[in-house]
Amino acid sequence: MTGQVVTVTSGKGGVGKTTTTANLGIALARLGRRTVVVDADIGLRNLDVIMGLENRVVYDLVDVVEGACGLRQALVKDKRVEGLYLLPAAQTRDKTAVNPAQMNALCRQLREAFDFILIDSPAGIEQGFRNAVVPADTVIVVTTPEVAAVRDADRVIGLVEAEGKNDVWLLINRVDLQMVHRGEMLSVEDVLDILALRLIGVIPEDDAILVSSNRGTPVTLDGASRAAKAFQDVARRLLGEEVPITLPDTSSGVWQWFSKLLGRG
């Protein structure tokens, strides 16, 4: 078995890399794929918090790389979803504790045991970013429809391509239907026009995300919200399924109908 390494990155911080990693991990596991989510944000870990697994972390990625423990010891099993594991980051170290060659070696091991290895990249374009991107087969660049985030995404896409990666996708997060309609936010088309990259999904702005992240129960776990549905769609696209992307900013169609129904149109 050879698993697929998918790195989630962005450039700018706070656009939803960790949320995306957690939710895609859950969605892929729910679809029956053995999945591990890897926190490569060494020194600023929070994937464990968002997953609600913080209190079960014993060993971490740096311990594995340095041989202080075995890989199996460091993996935290998510008891809520069959086949989902977390490899946490070290909180007391920094990005220089690991190099790209070690990440490659780690991923080789993980590929043996998992269908999907999702790596949560740190923000920025320094060594931590390289550590996360070098082992990737597929890269998902997350952005929000903000000028600064889009600009950083552009920079990161260039760097990812410079690493020789060509399976690169764009995920647009936190698209606010109302704001787009009012012309206060870049639309999905605007972002695609600027970045010229294939789109793997659009996640609508959803209060459920914030609430669930604070509770440590990612939205995809209960699956009812619009954001959860959108993440599930992204997971299915990763599996190669043809799932049409419903753009939240089309002026007609289902989204408008939905928003009217909810009294928000």
Next chain:
Amino acid sequence: MTVVSSQVRIRGTKDGLTITLGEGPWDDLLAELEDHLGRKPDFFRGGRVAVYVGERHLAPEALDALGQLLHRYGVTLWAIWTSSEATQRHAAALGLETGLGPPVQPSGDMLPSTLGAEPATIVFGPVRSGQRVEEAGSLVVIGDVHPGAEVICGGFLIVWGRLQGVVHAGVPDRTEVFIAALVFAPTQVRIGPIVAQGDTSALPDAPEIARVEEGHIVVEPWRRWYRHRVKNGLYRE
């Protein structure tokens, strides 16, 4: 050198001059031609000329009148280009070369005579933020140049796409080169040693061209620049 008037067009080619005579009474055209010849007699004297008359039917006398006129200014008529068989026959009888043409060549083929000395490199975009493209000669980018990207070349720069980054043409000190883009909205423009800040407040809706005029970078709609050039016969500069 090209002179454009209503119906008489004179153009320099590698085979000498080509004069195109358009519509209207023959005598009027000859009078107009004489006007051109008389204005720059030194330029024409000693030259050889082919005359393109379209599909016009010309009697031997009419052709003879043309030959006589040119002869008075020291110009040798050597060919008549026409699609009229009768005109071809009459011209051949006068010892002239005949044929269909060359018709007036599009001005586009003149541009490489300047660019031709410096082959252009083609780069496919997008050129993304943080990326830098550098070329010693002229450069054509097919695709967008994003904000935060840098494109630098020693000659002309043409962007077939949206130009939003920092661009520098004519490195280090050429000011006769230009930068042209389908959507010209760079953050900063430099041509040779001259720098100008871009206006990124709105995207223009027509292709534009930037060049140096009296020590400043001037940006204007490509169409206006082009019309001006055609009108002033500046194809080859």
